[in-house]
Amino acid sequence: MQLVVDYWRVAVMFAIGGTLIYLAVKKEYEPTLLLPIGFGAILTNIPGSSAIGEHGFLTILYRAGIENELFPILIFIAVGAMIDFGPLLRRPFMLFFGAAAQFGIFATLMTGLYLGRLHGIASFIPAFTLKQAASIGIIGAADGPTSIYVSGLFAPELLGPITVAAYSYMSLVPLVQPPVIRMLTTPEERRIHMEYQEFRVSKTVRVLFPILVTVIAGIIAPISVGLIGSLMLGNLLRESGVVDRLSKSAQNELANIVTLFLGIAIGSTMVADRFLQPSTLFIILMGLVAFIFDTAGGVIFAKVLNLFLKRKVNPMIGAAGISAFPMSARVIHKMGIEEDPTNYLLMHAVGANVAGQVGSIIAGAMILALIH
Amino acid sequence: MSGIGLLSVFGVLLLFYVMLHILMKLFPGKNENDSH
Numbered sequence: 001m002q003l004v005v006d007y008w009r010v011a012v013m014f015a016i017g018g019t020l021i022y023l024a025v026k027k028e029y030e031p032t033l034l035l036p037i038g039f040g041a042i043l044t045n046i047p048g049s050s051a052i053g054e055h056g057f058l059t060i061l062y063r064a065g066i067e068n069e070l071f072p073i074l075i076f077i078a079v080g081a082m083i084d085f086g087p088l089l090r091r092p093f094m095l096f097f098g099a100a101a102q103f104g105i106f107a108t109l110m111t112g113l114y115l116g117r118l119h120g121i122a123s124f125i126p127a128f129t130l131k132q133a134a135s136i137g138i139i140g141a142a143d144g145p146t147s148i149y150v151s152g153l154f155a156p157e158l159l160g161p162i163t164v165a166a167y168s169y170m171s172l173v174p175l176v177q178p179p180v181i182r183m184l185t186t187p188e189e190r191r192i193h194m195e196y197q198e199f200r201v202s203k204t205v206r207v208l209f210p211i212l213v214t215v216i217a218g219i220i221a222p223i224s225v226g227l228i229g230s231l232m233l234g235n236l237l238r239e240s241g242v243v244d245r246l247s248k249s250a251q252n253e254l255a256n257i258v259t260l261f262l263g264i265a266i267g268s269t270m271v272a273d274r275f276l277q278p279s280t281l282f283i284i285l286m287g288l289v290a291f292i293f294d295t296a297g298g299v300i301f302a303k304v305l306n307l308f309l310k311r312k313v314n315p316m317i318g319a320a321g322i323s324a325f326p327m328s329a330r331v332i333h334k335m336g337i338e339e340d341p342t343n344y345l346l347m348h349a350v351g352a353n354v355a356g357q358v359g360s361i362i363a364g365a366m367i368l369a370l371i372h
Numbered sequence: 373m374s375g376i377g378l379l380s381v382f383g384v385l386l387l388f389y390v391m392l393h394i395l396m397k398l399f400p401g402k403n404e405n406d407s408h
Contacts, residue, residue: 092392095385102381106374130373200401205392208399212391220384359385366380370373 009272010045016270017041020164029171032256033144033263037164040267041275051268058268061261066159066269071262072149073230076361078255079145080234081247083325085209087351088358089201094321094348096301098355101321102363103297104140104290109133109367111289115282126279131155134367136283139166140290141360142173143323148262149227150364154371160270161280165287173327176288177319178335180295185315189303190339192314194348206239213358217365223372224365231361295319298352314345320352323360329353 020038024031043051044058051058065071088094112133119127128136135151135158147166151159169176181190210232218225237247298318306312320332329349336345 089392089396092389092396095389095392096382099378099382099385103378106378109377110374201396202399202401204399205395205401208395209392212395213388216387216391217384220387355385358388359381362384363377363381366377366384370377370380 006047006272009276010047012276013045013270013272014042016275017045017267023168023171027171030144030167032259033167034164034171036260036263037167037267037270040264041160041270042267043264044268044270045272052271056268058264061265062268065258065261066148066152066265067156069149069152069226071258071265072145072152073226074254074258075145075262076149076227076230077234077237078250078258079357080210080231080236081238081250082255083231083235083238083354083357085206085235085239085354085358086201087347088354089205089209090199091348091351094317094351094355095358096305096355097298097318097321097352098357098359099321099362100301100318101294101298101352101356102140102359103301104292104294104322105137105363105367107137107293107297108140108286108290109137111286112136124278126277126282128279129155130371132158134371135162136286137290138162138364138367139169139283139287140294141323141363142166142170142291142294142328143357143360143364144170146227146323146360146364148266150367153368156269157274158279158283160266160275161283162287163266164270165284168284169287169291170324170327173291173322173324174331176291177295177328177331180292181299181316181319181332181335184296184299184303187339189315190335191343192312193340193343194314194317194345195311196344196347198347203239203241207236210235210239217362221365221369223368224362227365227368228361291322294322298322314343314348317345317348317352320349321356321359322353323356325353325357326350328356 017038023029024035116127131154135155298321302315302318332349333346336343
């Protein structure tokens, strides 16, 4: 009987791995991560698999890069080298949208803790600890590496479902955000035009920005230095203009190799016994809650600002304050065009979206500092 | 806890906002030719 149950679990894990590969190949949902995660899940769950265990290559990869947080750090360097902070530097005001759209992280954290109270009433509801709830909440950062970094530190046992949820919802932003935005805004608000002035940002500012951000954030929360410092190191490589080879290597070779290793190593955490738990379903659901509250937080913040501003902002811009770049900015621009074909919100939305990349990593850092 | 977390994110980003304003005043782009 036990054997039948075990094979049933294995079959379900194969189906989950296959689904992730399907989503990557057919739907192109975050394929660079979901494809290796899906295949890693299959490799891990083959009975007697030599890929895991003491000398299995997936175990070695996990110890080499996930257990000690090395892979997410290397990914941050790569991501930093890819980010152009220009749209944010031109409109620093967008930083506030990057903060407001982190609301989902903290709302989900509270939801997770509240669920723990219900555990006594219904035992199938998981009793998440504070660190586990924080790790689930960080799905709302809409930033895969930050989710991996925080959950790797706080709740490595939940790393698989958290990563799958984070990357899945990031690719589902075009489906998740529009209904929430429409629910919270009127057509008139969605038609608000915003002035845009293009100007050049000096190289000095571009070079000083990553250095000063690292120093300020590092002094406030020293635990965040690994997280923010690596992202900003990547950006400094890009903006310095003197280490083009390193910048390109970070953007290409480093990003590709580490993404591959990261993906299959995370797939190796999706062992049937651990993954097929009610908590996985709750994590997937709470990830959706996080994205909904992120969007709502950004939009409502923009609407509140409009009560005080002479030049109104289009409240949809608030929703672009999440880290899913450039997906969210495109969604907002498209919604603006649908409402009024002459309303070009792209550059503002990109500014808010880049601010979201800074906001999400700061939110991750604050969670680490407050809970660690 | 959550309130403090969100407020601290706003606080740090406010610092960045102030920092950026100062940087943009000190090093305006129009006076330089080396911008991207």
